[in-house]
Amino acid sequence: MKKPLFSAGQRLLCALIGGSLLWQWPGAVPAAAAAAATQAGAEQSDPAAAEGKPPRNEFALAGIEVTASKETVGRGYVASRSTAGTKTDTPLSDTPQSISIITRRQMDSRSAVNLKQALEYNAGITPGTDSRWNGSMVRGFDVARRADGLQLVNSNFALWDFEVYGLEQAAVLRGPASTLYGSSAPGGMFDLVTKRPTAEQLREIQIQGGTDNYRSLALDLGGQVQGQDKLTFRLTGLTRDHDLPHDYSSFERSFIAPSLAWKLAGNTNITLQAHYLKDKLNGSDEYISIYHPGSTLFGHSGRLFLGEPGYSGYQREQYYYGYFLDHQVNDTFSLHQKFRYGKTSTAYNMLWWSLANDGRTVIRDGRLKVYDDTATSYQLDTYGESKWASGAVSHHAIFGIDYRHGNLKNRSGYGGTMANIDIYDVNYSHAWTLPATAPDYQGKVIQTGIYAQDQISFGPKWTATLNGRQDWYEQNGINPQTGAKTRIDQSAFTGRAGLVYHATGELSPYLSYAESFEPQSGQDRLGNQFVPTTGRQYELGIHYEPHNLNARFTASLFDLRQQNVLTPDPVNTNFSIQTGEIAAKGLELEATMAAFKDLQLTASFTILNNKVTKDTQAANIGKRTAGVAKHTAALWLGTAGDQNRPGWNSGFGVRYIGSRENTGNTISLDNVWLADAAAGYNTGDWQYKLNIRNVFDTFHEIAGFNSTTTYQGEGRTFLLTATCRW
Numbered sequence: 211m212k213k214p215l216f217s218a219g220q221r222l223l224c225a226l227i228g229g230s231l232l233w234q235w236p237g238a239v240p241a242a243a244a245a246a247a248t249q250a251g252a253e254q255s256d257p258a259a260a261e262g263k264p265p266r267n268e269f270a271l272a273g274i275e276v277t278a279s280k281e282t283v284g285r286g287y288v289a290s291r292s293t294a295g296t297k298t299d300t301p302l303s304d305t306p307q308s309i310s311i312i313t314r315r316q317m318d319s320r321s322a323v324n325l326k327q328a329l330e331y332n333a334g335i336t337p338g339t340d341s342r343w344n345g346s347m348v349r350g351f352d353v354a355r356r357a358d359g360l361q362l363v364n365s366n367f368a369l370w371d372f373e374v375y376g377l378e379q380a381a382v383l384r385g386p387a388s389t390l391y392g393s394s395a396p397g398g399m400f401d402l403v404t405k406r407p408t409a410e411q412l413r414e415i416q417i418q419g420g421t422d423n424y425r426s427l428a429l430d431l432g433g434q435v436q437g438q439d440k441l442t443f444r445l446t447g448l449t450r451d452h453d454l455p456h457d458y459s460s461f462e463r464s465f466i467a468p469s470l471a472w473k474l475a476g477n478t479n480i481t482l483q484a485h486y487l488k489d490k491l492n493g494s495d496e497y498i499s500i501y502h503p504g505s506t507l508f509g510h511s512g513r514l515f516l517g518e519p520g521y522s523g524y525q526r527e528q529y530y531y532g533y534f535l536d537h538q539v540n541d542t543f544s545l546h547q548k549f550r551y552g553k554t555s556t557a558y559n560m561l562w563w564s565l566a567n568d569g570r571t572v573i574r575d576g577r578l579k580v581y582d583d584t585a586t587s588y589q590l591d592t593y594g595e596s597k598w599a600s601g602a603v604s605h606h607a608i609f610g611i612d613y614r615h616g617n618l619k620n621r622s623g624y625g626g627t628m629a630n631i632d633i634y635d636v637n638y639s640h641a642w643t644l645p646a647t648a649p650d651y652q653g654k655v656i657q658t659g660i661y662a663q664d665q666i667s668f669g670p671k672w673t674a675t676l677n678g679r680q681d682w683y684e685q686n687g688i689n690p691q692t693g694a695k696t697r698i699d700q701s702a703f704t705g706r707a708g709l710v711y712h713a714t715g716e717l718s719p720y721l722s723y724a725e726s727f728e729p730q731s732g733q734d735r736l737g738n739q740f741v742p743t744t745g746r747q748y749e750l751g752i753h754y755e756p757h758n759l760n761a762r763f764t765a766s767l768f769d770l771r772q773q774n775v776l777t778p779d780p781v782n783t784n785f786s787i788q789t790g791e792i793a794a795k796g797l798e799l800e801a802t803m804a805a806f807k808d809l810q811l812t813a814s815f816t817i818l819n820n821k822v823t824k825d826t827q828a829a830n831i832g833k834r835t836a837g838v839a840k841h842t843a844a845l846w847l848g849t850a851g852d853q854n855r856p857g858w859n860s861g862f863g864v865r866y867i868g869s870r871e872n873t874g875n876t877i878s879l880d881n882v883w884l885a886d887a888a889a890g891y892n893t894g895d896w897q898y899k900l901n902i903r904n905v906f907d908t909f910h911e912i913a914g915f916n917s918t919t920t921y922q923g924e925g926r927t928f929l930l931t932a933t934c935r936w
Contacts, residue, residue, distance in 0.1 A: 287315040287804035287850070288760050294381035294401040296665065296675065297359065297390055297608055298595060303753040304665065304673050306708020306722035308334075308384040308766040310800060317374060319810060319848050319861060320888065321901040321929055323418075323426075323450075325400070328374055330865060331844040333798035333814035334384055336837055339913045339921060341454075341461065341496040342489070342524050343369045348384055349770055350794045350820030350838040351397030351745075357485075358404055361391070362530065362552045363616030363655055365585035370528060370554050372402050373465040373487060375416075375428050376446045379403045384798070385747040385770060386726030388704040389677035392612055392659045396726045396745025396772045406481060407442035407471035408432045413936045420929035424452035440473040455925075457515040458638070459493025477538035484531040485552075491524040493517065497921040500911055502877060505918035506565040510633065512922060516572055517561045518628060519638050528554035544595045551588040556581070561628070570633050578626035578645050587616035587655070606665040616655040618687070623647035653687030653696075671713065675722075677706035683729045683742075702727040702742050710753075718753040730774070735785035743774045743788075761803035770794040777826040791824035792835070808849040808859065815843045834871045837913035839881075841868035848888060861888035872914030879920060882910040895936050901929045 289311035291301050302309055310332045322328040325344040326337045338345040347353065354361055357372055364370060381401040387394050412432035419425055428448040435441035447466040454461055469483035499512035507514075515522075530552030537545045558581040564573050593610025623645035631637060661679035668674070685698040708722035726745035733739050751766035775790030796818040803811040820835045834840075848861025863886040870879045885906055890899035907926035914920035 286760070287313060287319075287810050288762050288802050289313050289379065290755060290762065292381055293359070294383050294399070296663065297593065297610075298606060298663075298665070300606075300665070302762065303712070303718040303755055304675075304710055305753075306673075306675050306710050306720040307706075307724060307749060308751055308764065308768070308798060310382040310384075310764075310802075312380045312382070314378050315804075315810075315850075316802075316812060317377070317380075319850070320846065320863070320886070321418075321899060321931055322374055323929070324374055325372070325380070325402075327903075328377075328380055329382065329400075331812045331814060331846050331863065332382060333800040333816045333842075334796070334818065335382070335842075336839070337912070339497060339837065342491060342526070343371050346400075347835075347838065348382065348397040349768070349796065350818060350835045351770070351772060351792075352395040353397040353399055354387070354391065354394035355400045355402065356391065357402045358534070358548065359391070359401060360532070360548055360550045360589050360591065361614070362550065362554070362589065363585045363587035363614065363618065364554070365616075365618035365653075366583040366620050366651075367524075367558045367581050368526075368554045368556045368583035368585045368618075368620075370552075371487065371489070371526065372404075373448060373463070373467075375430075375448050376404055376465060376467045376485070377402050378405050384766070385749060385768065386704070386706070386724040386745045388681070388702070388726040388745075389679045389706040389724065390661060390663065392614070392657055392679070392681050393683060393702075393728050393742075394726055395728060396747070396770060404467065404483065404485075405430065405432075405444055405446050405469070406483075407444045407469050409434055409442050412444075414933060416931060416933045418450075418929060418931045420452075421927040422453040422455070424450075424927075424929065426450040435470075442471045444469045454491075454493065454496045455498050455513060456494040456496075457513055458517075458519040459491075459495075459515065461492075461496075462490045464488045479536050481534045482531075483533070484529070486529045487526070488528075489524070489526040493519065493522055495524075497912070497923075500920045500922050502918050502920065506569075507633075508918075514633070514636070516563050516574075516631070518574075518640060518642060521559055521578075521628070521642055522561055523559055525557045526554065527556075528552065542596055542598055545592075546595060547590070547592045549588070549590050553584070553586045555584040558583075565633070566630075572631050572633055574628045574630055576625055576627065578624070578628060578642065580623045580626075580645055580647055582621040582647060584619045585616055587614065589614040593661075603666060603668045606667075607663060609662045610660075612657075612659040612661065614655070614657045618651065618653040618655065619649065620651040621647045621649050649690045651687055651689060653685055656684045658682050671711055673710040673712070675706065675708040675710075677704075679704050681727070685729065685731070696731060698729050698731050699739070700729050700742050702744070716754060716756050718755075720749075720751050720753070722749045722751075723747070724749070730776070730788070732776075732786070734787055735779055735782050740776070740786075740788055741774055743772060745770065745772050747771075759803060759805045761801070761805055763801045764799070766798045768794070768796060768798075771823070775824075777824075777830075780826050787826065789824060789826060790822070792820070793823040794818060794820040796820075804850070810846075810848045810850055810861075812846040813844065817841055833875045836873040836915060837870050839868035839870045841881075842866060846886075856893050857891070859890045859892070862886070867910070867912075870913070872916065872920060874917060876917045877914050877920060879911045879914065882908060882923075884908055884910070884923075895934050897931075897933045897935070899931045899933075901931070903927045903929075 295305040295309050317328050329335045334349050336347040383399045387399040414430040416428040430446045432444040445468045451462040465487045467485045471481045501507040532550030535547040560579045562577040591612045593608050595608045597606050625645035628642040629640040659681040663677045666674045680703050682701045687696045704725040706724040710720040712718045724747050727742040730740040747770040749768040754763040772792045774788040776786040777790035779785040779787045799815040801813045820838045822830050822833050843866040846863035849859040865884045868881045886903050888901045904926045910923045911920040912923040
């Protein structure tokens with residue numbers, strides 16, 4: 211790395227002139243030469259100018275050149291481009307669908323340690339309620355989670371998870387996404403962009419400690435391989451452990467992800483990557499049960515652990531490896547291929563209990579349940595990309611084939627022996643006998659999709675996006691114990707059409723229609739195979755990216771419906787028919803900004819009406835999805851601080867969660883305001899930060915799944931982070 215050419219005073223003066231996002235160039239030129247070079251090569255050096263937007267502001271001062279840019283890819287607080295919505299490097303303002311990018315800078319500002327915390331300040335998000343797989347909903351529906359655009363196969367409890375420290379950013383694509391990615395839930399997609407090799411030297415070590423004996427040590431290294439100008443690398447790793455709120459419960463994680471990028475030739479690049487993650491959850495998950503009147507445990511502490519230390523828990527071990535290959539054929543054509551092979555396996559020991567008639571004896575004997583699930587799979591996504599123009603119309607098109615294959619194995623057992631306990635005089639350390647396990651499912655999944663997309667720019671202000679995809683899905687399985695076979699053989703065509711009008715260089719309203727599908731197993735009472743459940747969405751929105759601010763504002767109105775939902779067959783309720791529908795209508799507002807010197811802002815507001823609109827049982831019509839609030843809002847306001855300059859920084863956030871219902875809508879959860887705060891100090895190489903979640907230790911319930919029990923949300927926690935970069 212070259213030694214800085216300018217004094218601290220000069221750098222400070224540049225910062226005062228250029229605002230919060232200015233960089234100095236290593237090679238300074240006289241002012242006149244700088245102006246001439248800028249005029250001659252504006253479109254080549256400035257992506258904003260190439261997109262027809264005003265060029266970046268440039269200054270020449272005291273023999274130096276300073277450039278202000280809206281974004282530095284992968285490092286800024288505000289992102290303006292993404293591949294998640296189109297599979298091409300596209301400005302978000304050209305994407306006819308609501309999309310949010312949570313950058314690494316945003317995650318670090320709030321010290322997010324899991325995906326739930328990373329997403330909770332964004333619009334339309336219902337945070338997950340289980341720490342084992344960080345599941346969250348968007349617009350009241352489940353979503354698919356993909357890493358770098360690829361999704362591996364799950365099997366029962368063998369579910370993939372991803373470490374937030376290993377991410378560069380997370381994209382939230384709201385609404386159906388099957389036209390590019392295949393089968394997925396109608397809520398949309400989380401595309402988790404992993405950390406990649408970097409040509410710039412990167413050295414980081416991070417130490418964390420906090421509430422509940424939270425301890426974490428992480429390492430992030432990257433740069434050019436010594437003596438090899440065509441090789442760059444990245445190595446990210448972490449180890450973490452902490453206690454959970456339930457008695458006798460804790461969580462441990464180990465994670466490592468190496469990657470290597472190789473520039474094979476002037477127009478060919480390949481990135482090799484691997485990932486390994488191991489989790490061990492002892493006891494119960496992180497949420498505390500709240501027992502309501504009518505529950506057999508009403509009045510007892512929700513922290514009470516009714517399992518057995520050493521037996522109850524969940525373990526996951528997963529790994530994958532693969533590559534990304536990009537080849538530029540010429541100025542018009544390029545080829546891309548992504549491949550990933552992975553395996554995830556889990557061991558889950560749970561205990562079903564009941565309270566005896568005496569009101570104090572917890573019956574556990576013969577109620578042990580053991581799961582042992584494995585999913586091995588690979589995915590290959592290959593597509594060509596082309597750009598061409600015909601008169602005043604330009605095209606940016608892709609055509610590809612996506613293939614996914616998975617092998618699934620599930621074992622389980624129920625029974626075993628374990629002593630009962632007295633709820634008023636709890637005594638653990640009992641011996642137990644595990645139930646015998648046997649394979650209860652073996653299956654194979656194959657999904658093949660052919661897709662095409664064309665982004666068409668016509669006239670000075672219009673951009674249209676047209677998508678189409680045909681998928682074929684097969685899943686063949688057998689229960690080795692009974693010989694019973696199951697088969698899913700379904701196909702689906704999904705489409706998307708969107709239109710963006712660039713009213714000004716800053717304001718871009720859009721209109722879109724999108725579809726999704728999910729394979730559905732089973733058959734009706736007449737023996738007919740079910741068809742896939744489908745999703746369809748109409749959306750009207752606005753992108754606003756002011757030229758003079760490093761900011762992005764969005765608004766969207768949507769009507770999203772999931773159809774072909776299973777409902778009880780009125781002729782024979784032991785069977786189902788596909789006449790159900792769940793609808794979500796709403797408004798989402800979101801703002802992300804890093805301007806006015808060091809100020810950073812993330813804000814969102816959501817109105818969401820998510821409910822059952824069609825069902826064979828009239829009592830279900832109008833019921834809301836469990837845990838989904840009708841109104842949510844969030845605001846985070848902080849200062850960034852300069853790592854190279856000693857000084858303080860701070861942040862404060864508020865989150866509002868409106869009233870929610872439990873499953874069946876028999877319990878209403880009160881609305882709640884939560885506050886978060888952060889304070890940090892930079893000393894050059896070292897950065898120190900204290901984050902406090904739920905500053906006022908506000909009691910709140912986050913979800914409920916039956917008529918007697920809900921789960922208490924996170925209380926006040928402290929997290930101290932020390933990060934050294936050199």
